[in-house]
Amino acid sequence: MIISINDHVQLIRPDGKAVFPYSNSLFIKGDPSVLIDAGAGGNAFSQLKEPVDIILLSHNHYDHIHGVSFFPNAQVWASREEAPGYGDPIIHASYNGFEHWEKLMGKPRTKRLADTEVMPPDVPVRPGFIPIKLWGLIDEGSQWDTGRERIIALHTPGHSHGHCSFWLERSNILFSADIDLSPYGPWYGAENSDFDQFELSIRRLAEIKPSILSTSHRRLFYQGEDDIPGLFLDYLDIALQKEHNILEYLTQPRSFMEIASQPFVNNHPSKTEYTEFWSRMMLRKHLQRLKKQGLIAETGEGQWFRI
Numbered sequence: 001m002i003i004s005i006n007d008h009v010q011l012i013r014p015d016g017k018a019v020f021p022y023s024n025s026l027f028i029k030g031d032p033s034v035l036i037d038a039g040a041g042g043n044a045f046s047q048l049k050e051p052v053d054i055i056l057l058s059h060n061h062y063d064h065i066h067g068v069s070f071f072p073n074a075q076v077w078a079s080r081e082e083a084p085g086y087g088d089p090i091i092h093a094s095y096n097g098f099e100h101w102e103k104l105m106g107k108p109r110t111k112r113l114a115d116t117e118v119m120p121p122d123v124p125v126r127p128g129f130i131p132i133k134l135w136g137l138i139d140e141g142s143q144w145d146t147g148r149e150r151i152i153a154l155h156t157p158g159h160s161h162g163h164c165s166f167w168l169e170r171s172n173i174l175f176s177a178d179i180d181l182s183p184y185g186p187w188y189g190a191e192n193s194d195f196d197q198f199e200l201s202i203r204r205l206a207e208i209k210p211s212i213l214s215t216s217h218r219r220l221f222y223q224g225e226d227d228i229p230g231l232f233l234d235y236l237d238i239a240l241q242k243e244h245n246i247l248e249y250l251t252q253p254r255s256f257m258e259i260a261s262q263p264f265v266n267n268h269p270s271k272t273e274y275t276e277f278w279s280r281m282m283l284r285k286h287l288q289r290l291k292k293q294g295l296i297a298e299t300g301e302g303q304w305f306r307i
C-alpha cells in the first residue's frame, strides 16, 4: 500500500502489519528519487511506479534490506559503521552474538533463524547474510538534496551500532527506523546493540518534534494528534522499567537463569527460542550496565545481588 504524506513523500507499507519480516519504507520523489529502507515486500514495491535512484538503508537487519534486489539500478548507501557487514558474512555474523547462545540458553543452538519461519512469497531472500554492493557510506549529518526535499542522516546507534534515522528537513518528517515505538519497547538483543546508546538516541529523537513521524514497524504519527516526544519517552520507559524490576529482584542473590525466568524479562508475546535468546541478551546488557553504575555486583559463583 502506498500512502501519500505530501506531494513528494510517500509511505510504502506492506500489505498486512509492518512487522517482521516486513518494515515500512519512505519514498521521496525528486531528482534523485530516494527510497529509505527496502523491507516493504514485493507486493508493496510493485505499486511504486517511479524509478528509484538511491536507496538509503537505516541499518543492516534483514527486515529492512531484503528488497534491495527489486531496484537493480539504484545506488545503495548504508552507514559507515555497518558497511563491512554487507560484504563479509563473518563480520555480519559477528553482529548477532550467537556465540553467547549456549551460555545464556543452557543448550547449543540447533536451528538457524532462517529455518524457524517460512518467509512470505514476496520476500525474495531468506534471513541471514545478504551481500549488497554499497555505492556510498552514510555518516552523521550526511545529506541528499532531491530538489523538493533535503534528507539529513542522524546516526542513532543502540538498536545496532550503525543505526541511522533520517530527517526530511523541509517537510519536518522524521523516519526513526527501528526506534520504532513498539509496544514491547526498544530492542537491543544483538551483540552490536547498546542500551546506553539507545537511550541517548531516543532522547535525541524526542527533541526533534517532527510534524510527522514514520517508524519502521508502526503507523504514521502526527504532531497535534499524537504526543510524539511523549511516545518516544514512554517507549524508553518500558526498558527502564524492566531495568528497575531487575534491580528490585536482586535484593537477594540470584543466578542469571533465575533472573531470566522472571516474567518481566521476556515481555514479547511470541515466545520462541529466538525471542527468549534476545530477551536474555538484553538482560545481560542491563546487568552489565547496573554493574558499571555500581548498583549490583556478581559473586564468584555467578550470583547477582544489589549493593
Ligand SMILES: [Zn+2]
Pocket (backbone or CB within 6 Å): 059, 061, 159, 178
Ligand atoms: Zn532492526
